Amino acid sequence: MKAVALTHYLPVENPDAFLDVDLPKPTATGRDILVAVKAVSVNPVDTKVRAPKDKVEETPRVIGYDASGVVEAVGPDVTLFKVGDEVFYAGDITRPGTNQQFHLVDERIVGFKPKSLGFAESAALPLTTITAYEAFFDRLGIDREGADKGESVLIIGAGGGVGSIAIQLAKAAGLVVIATASRPETTAWVKQLGADHVVNHREDMVAQVRALGFQHVDHIAIFNDMRHWQTAVELIRPQGGIVSIDDTDLPMPMDGMKMKAASLHWEFMFARAMHQTPDMIEQHRLLSYVASEIDAGRIRTTLDTVLSPINAENMRKAHALIETGQAKGKIVVEGF
Numbered sequence: 001m002k003a004v005a006l007t008h009y010l011p012v013e014n015p016d017a018f019l020d021v022d023l024p025k026p027t028a029t030g031r032d033i034l035v036a037v038k039a040v041s042v043n044p045v046d047t048k049v050r051a052p053k054d055k056v057e058e059t060p061r062v063i064g065y066d067a068s069g070v071v072e073a074v075g076p077d078v079t080l081f082k083v084g085d086e087v088f089y090a091g092d093i094t095r096p097g098t099n100q101q102f103h104l105v106d107e108r109i110v111g112f113k114p115k116s117l118g119f120a121e122s123a124a125l126p127l128t129t130i131t132a133y134e135a136f137f138d139r140l141g142i143d144r145e146g147a148d149k150g151e152s153v154l155i156i157g158a159g160g161g162v163g164s165i166a167i168q169l170a171k172a173a174g175l176v177v178i179a180t181a182s183r184p185e186t187t188a189w190v191k192q193l194g195a196d197h198v199v200n201h202r203e204d205m206v207a208q209v210r211a212l213g214f215q216h217v218d219h220i221a222i223f224n225d226m227r228h229w230q231t232a233v234e235l236i237r238p239q240g241g242i243v244s245i246d247d248t249d250l251p252m253p254m255d256g257m258k259m260k261a262a263s264l265h266w267e268f269m270f271a272r273a274m275h276q277t278p279d280m281i282e283q284h285r286l287l288s289y290v291a292s293e294i295d296a297g298r299i300r301t302t303l304d305t306v307l308s309p310i311n312a313e314n315m316r317k318a319h320a321l322i323e324t325g326q327a328k329g330k331i332v333v334e335g336f
Helices: 044-050 119-123 126-139 161-172 184-192 205-211 226-235 255-260 281-295 312-323
Strands: 002-009 019-022 032-042 053-061 067-074 086-089 102-106 110-112 152-156 176-180 197-199 217-222 236-244 263-266 303-307 330-334
Touching (some): 032 086, 044 312, 067 102, 067 119, 119 330, 126 161, 126 236, 126 263, 152 161, 161 176, 205 226, 226 255, 303 312
Parallel strands (some): 152 176, 236 263, 303 330
Antiparallel strands (some): 002 053, 032 330, 067 086, 086 110
């Protein structure tokens, strides 16, 4: 089968950062399904995994953590899917990635693809959808069905892939969404997705949020980086909650959190698969739920750019776009 792989961890402008290779077609066992991959999307985690380092792989390594496709074969213990089903999923960071023609994945972290979307539009969704969904509903404990209607959420980094789906999930749950964006195009994008208010995260966010009439906000999601930690601590309401997906590479003083009895939650969407948690199947359920919401017209894909076909050249282009830090929505590479 065809695959896009790496052996050396190189800057994206290096022509050998990715290689077109042929690999053996995998065989489905246990609860794994074998998916004929139709489209993949590129996320910041891909660029972090590929980031330059001295390590050299003895055999080509395939990365990639988003895919849509068609079930080609199923393992003997599979109960959720059958051959021919159209699916979408984010995979497992501890296993070979999705940038290959046929890919093995545990059925418990796979959802049925939205019927109303094509493969490229669907591939844009899984990783960011799982991240945003778990951040709001599993970590912060917001009620998906609207019991917390009217509460406020500040989404820092709202124009990116995770933020783009988070705005829609928050609105569907009845929250008042304050989104951050710093460029005209991302400001327009978050408004299109339903944000009630937009503030610029390159300026004084505390002053901007309070000028909107919010002394504090009920929930805060940090979907870019920890430069905004102190702002989040200042704005979170007493006994409110902050969720972050970023690395802990900047200082995070906790005294303000303690004085407010506020809570901090971490979201890492690979945790369930990585640790084989008893509730792994929740990712199957949430992806299928979001697919039904998309088919009902309540949530839209966050696809922005499509490259074709899936090969080393286009994977380098996609990674370069992500590394600019200027991407809005999602970048998808489609078709072998």
